[in-house]
Amino acid sequence: MSKQVILERVAIAFSIAVICAGIWFWGEQIRYVLETLALAEDY
């Protein structure tokens, strides 16, 4: 298997993992902000 093919496969695996992690991380931050806003509205 050539170096280019290996790099392409690594790039795809790394990208998918990073994008999933990013969606989870920013999802958590947005959920936290929305919860804080909802709490503020209760007062």
Place this chain on the structure above:
Amino acid sequence: MDLYPFFDWLDTSMLADISKAYGGVFAVVQMFHLLGMSMLGGMVLVGDLRLLNVLLKDVPSEQVIENTQKWFTVALIVVMTSGIFMSSAVAMKLYYNQMFWAKMTSLALGVTFVYAIRRPLLKFNHDTIDPWTIKLLAVTSISIWFTVAASGRWIGFS
């Protein structure tokens, strides 16, 4: 691996003495940090938007990537050097800040991605690489550096 001893050392180092005592020095270093970040962000956007075929369509993507990569490295050195100096002023505060660690994690991912994957892969003729892989590479790169910038900005509000 606990990095507490490093932050404890940084908090009492000569760098911290200077950054805490001389507001003017801190401001100048921060100016370089911001300049470096804008340069880094610019290089990422120009390179990745070219890979996505959004801009500079009449210039070969190999040429754009080669040129932006050089200045990306310069910007990264400026950002990291000035960043270490700036963090010495609030080292212990940063150690307990969740967003700081999010920024450092994404920065480490970004550096690994650029120098271990993106750069070696894009040294090959782009016509021989699957177009969807190139687009995925560009989207991932923009996502990582957006996270570095946004979580960095978030440190001040968390």
